[in-house]
Amino acid sequence: MMEVAGPWTEVFEGSERTDASGRAETLLGSSTLTLAPLVADPPSVRRSQPILITSNRTKGEESFSSSSVPSIPNPFPELSSPPVLISSLPPQSNDKHLIKVYGEDSHSRSVWVAPRATAREVCHMLVQTAHCSDQENWALLELHPALGLERCLEDHEVVLQVQATWSLKGDTRLVFRKNYAKYEFFRKPTLFFPECMISDSADVSKGMTSSELIQDLLKSGTCPEIQGFLQVKESSRKSWKKVYFFLRRSGLYCSNKGSSKEPRHLQYVADLEDLNVYTVVNGRKLYGAPLDFTFCIKPSRNPVRTQDLRILCADNEQTRTCWTSAFRLFKYGKQLQCNYQLSKSAAKLKPQSREGTRLTDGKSKSEASLVAMDFSGKAGGRVIQNPTEAQSAEREEGQAWRRREALRCSLPNLNSGARPTSIHKSQPWFHGGVSRKEAQRLIEKQGLVDGMFLIRESQQHAQCFVLSLCYKLKTKHYLVIPCEDGGRKYFTMDDGVTLFIDLLQLVEFHQINKGILPVCLKHPCVCVAL
Numbered sequence: 001m002m003e004v005a006g007p008w009t010e011v012f013e014g015s016e017r018t019d020a021s022g023r024a025e026t027l028l029g030s031s032t033l034t035l036a037p038l039v040a041d042p043p044s045v046r047r048s049q050p051i052l053i054t055s056n057r058t059k060g061e062e063s064f065s066s067s068s069v070p071s072i073p074n075p076f077p078e079l080s081s082p083p084v085l086i087s088s089l090p091p092q093s094n095d096k097h098l099i100k101v102y103g104e105d106s107h108s109r110s111v112w113v114a115p116r117a118t119a120r121e122v123c124h125m126l127v128q129t130a131h132c133s134d135q136e137n138w139a140l141l142e143l144h145p146a147l148g149l150e151r152c153l154e155d156h157e158v159v160l161q162v163q164a165t166w167s168l169k170g171d172t173r174l175v176f177r178k179n180y181a182k183y184e185f186f187r188k189p190t191l192f193f194p195e196c197m198i199s200d201s202a203d204v205s206k207g208m209t210s211s212e213l214i215q216d217l218l219k220s221g222t223c224p225e226i227q228g229f230l231q232v233k234e235s236s237r238k239s240w241k242k243v244y245f246f247l248r249r250s251g252l253y254c255s256n257k258g259s260s261k262e263p264r265h266l267q268y269v270a271d272l273e274d275l276n277v278y279t280v281v282n283g284r285k286l287y288g289a290p291l292d293f294t295f296c297i298k299p300s301r302n303p304v305r306t307q308d309l310r311i312l313c314a315d316n317e318q319t320r321t322c323w324t325s326a327f328r329l330f331k332y333g334k335q336l337q338c339n340y341q342l343s344k345s346a347a348k349l350k351p352q353s354r355e356g357t358r359l360t361d362g363k364s365k366s367e368a369s370l371v372a373m374d375f376s377g378k379a380g381g382r383v384i385q386n387p388t389e390a391q392s393a394e395r396e397e398g399q400a401w402r403r404r405e406a407l408r409c410s411l412p413n414l415n416s417g418a419r420p421t422s423i424h425k426s427q428p429w430f431h432g433g434v435s436r437k438e439a440q441r442l443i444e445k446q447g448l449v450d451g452m453f454l455i456r457e458s459q460q461h462a463q464c465f466v467l468s469l470c471y472k473l474k475t476k477h478y479l480v481i482p483c484e485d486g487g488r489k490y491f492t493m494d495d496g497v498t499l500f501i502d503l504l505q506l507v508e509f510h511q512i513n514k515g516i517l518p519v520c521l522k523h524p525c526v527c528v529a530l
Contacts, residue, residue, distance in 0.1 A: 097160055101126060101140070101174045104527045108173075113159060120155035120339075126176050130528070136347045137447075137523075139179035144172050144304055148286045149278040149296065152179055154332060155339040167303035180523050181447030183340040185325045188450075189214040191472060192325050194318065199225035199246060199261075221334030222249070226326045227261070231290055231313040238288055240313065245269075247326050252297075270310070276300040277327040279320075280311065289313045293320040297327070317448065317473050424455065424503035429524035433457040439468040440475045442525050448473045451522025455480070455503055465503060467493065468525075471518045478517070480506065 096112040101122070103109070109129065113122055119140040127135055140153045142162060153162060159174070166172045185192035190211045198213070217224050226247040231240045244259040245252065252269040255261065275297045280287070283294030293314040302308060314320035329336060384390045424430045431442065434456050443452050452470040458479065465480040480491050480503070490499035491506055494516050500506040510521045 099159060099163065099174065101176050102143075103130075103176055103529050105529045107529060115158075115160055117159055118155060119153040119157050119159055120342075122159050123176070130176075132528075136343060137178055137180050137182075139177055139182060141175040141177055141179075142172065143175045144170070144278075146171050147304060147306070147309070148281040148283065149304070149309075150175075150281060151276060151278045152182060154328070154336070155343070156332075156335055165301055165303060170304065172304070177528055178446040178526065180449045180452060183336075183343060184447065184449050185329075186218060186337075186340050189218050191318075193224060193226075193322055197226050197228050197319070197322055199227045199248075218329075218337075221329075221337040223326050223329035225249075226322060227259075228319065228323075229259075229315075230323070233287055233289070233311040233313075235307075240288075240290055245312075247323065247330065249330055270297060272327065272331045274299055274301065275327070275331070277324050279324065283311070283313065287311050291315065293317055295320055295324055317444075321448065321473060427455075427504060427507070427524075428526040429454050429507065430503070431456045431525070431527075433459065435459060436466075436468075436477065439466075439477075442527075443468060443470050443475050446523075446525055448475075449523060450519045452525055453507075453521045453523070454525040455507070465491070467506075469517060469519070469521070476518070 095114060097115060098110055098112055099122075100108050100110050109126070111122065111125060111129070113125070123138040123140055124135065126132075127138055132138070140159065141150050142153060143150045153159070163174075193214050195211075214224055228245065229242055230245050232243050233239075234241055244255040246255070246261060246266065247253075249272075251271050252275075253266045254269050255265050256267055257265040276299075278296050278298065280289070280294035280296055283289035284292060287294070289311070291313050293316055294311060295314070296309050296311045298304060298308050298310065312323070314323060384393055425432075431439065431454050434442070436459070439454060439456055442454060446452065448470050450471050454468050456466050456468065458464040458466050461479065461481075463482050467478040467480055469476050469478065478493050480493055483490055483492055483496055483499070485496070485499060488501075490501060491503060492499050493506070498509075498515060500509065507521060509515070510517055512520065514520050
């Protein structure tokens, strides 16, 4: 006889089993398998033969045995613990979720966040864990490396809800990065919304100029209607077509007859409520774009698929920025204005920030408090009101400052090893031997705002450096040339008129004085490491 452990016995042909009277009974049959119960009634359990009760049964096995097999009494009731109700167990904690955030050096950091944590809250958490110097101007970006798409999450967006729209097999990631241009269109609206792109139908109030209209609309949390030509990648084809588009509160439209805006010529393209706008990186290589100023729109609730992308290309950076900013304003409206006000109020509470506290007009407190003074008269100092005279005084002060520094450096007791000429290598704004194109890309990633800068080694001129500076949404490059004067080595950008003993001194000077630059150096382009 062969038995299988459990409440049943497997009995095969030619086997025997013993009945209750102790007789052996041969079971005849062909190839059938018979399951006979071991016991018909609950037997009396002998205390001298303990029965092993396994405690690691699954839920399904317990329900099966309890419904099909008689219960076996516990042989040791005095040793058993009282029953534990499942409802009395503490529930598993689902208050935190683990997300992974990448820095610009491709290293990541895992962070536990609440289910309703916003992008702003996650940024503040990363600022504290990464020991960043300032609290503001940070952003969380959604990056799709394979498709070359990236967008800055709005401060109020819930991070876990954004992640829920991603494909499980994709390479989408969150990136922690500086972004000074997130609300720059509130500070300089006329730069971001040129008059030529504002639709005539938006000017409902007569007698109001374009700049006044933009200011009024932005204060109310909306945006003027935008119009203009964009190049569109045709579906299932590699060619691009130039189409006239209109962006309104009701959605995105295109004209099928030139630039006509008559209703019978307008074709509905997309609803702004269900769209996200992305900047396209390396659009020429990935999508065959005619220019580098590419962006795309896609449904926000679906995973990213190539067939869902609508790739658009503008003629210049200002046009692309205008379209992407208008998309954000039309979609979120008053919420963006609230985010901006919250960002300003938070910045005012942190005057010790290295970048300085931001004011309404985009200037720092230290910069706004500087005025041109004239102390040449006998009656004391006076404030210079004439702008031309103020610029002349600024140049004279810069040259006088340079002469004082040159005199200080020529003193015999100067410790020449205190500030070596290679001190710039330890500064966050120095980026080594990056190319001109990569320097422009670094500045674009952190925001095309006036005063964003970095210094790099020149690839065309030996022992020279290049100052890359953003001004009016464009990156300008200034050659820094080494020269000698009185047996000492200096650096200059204006053919020797103003000399600097090292690059650090050059940066410190131009953070206060414009010199030959169109704007003072304000925001160093730094790489974030988590």
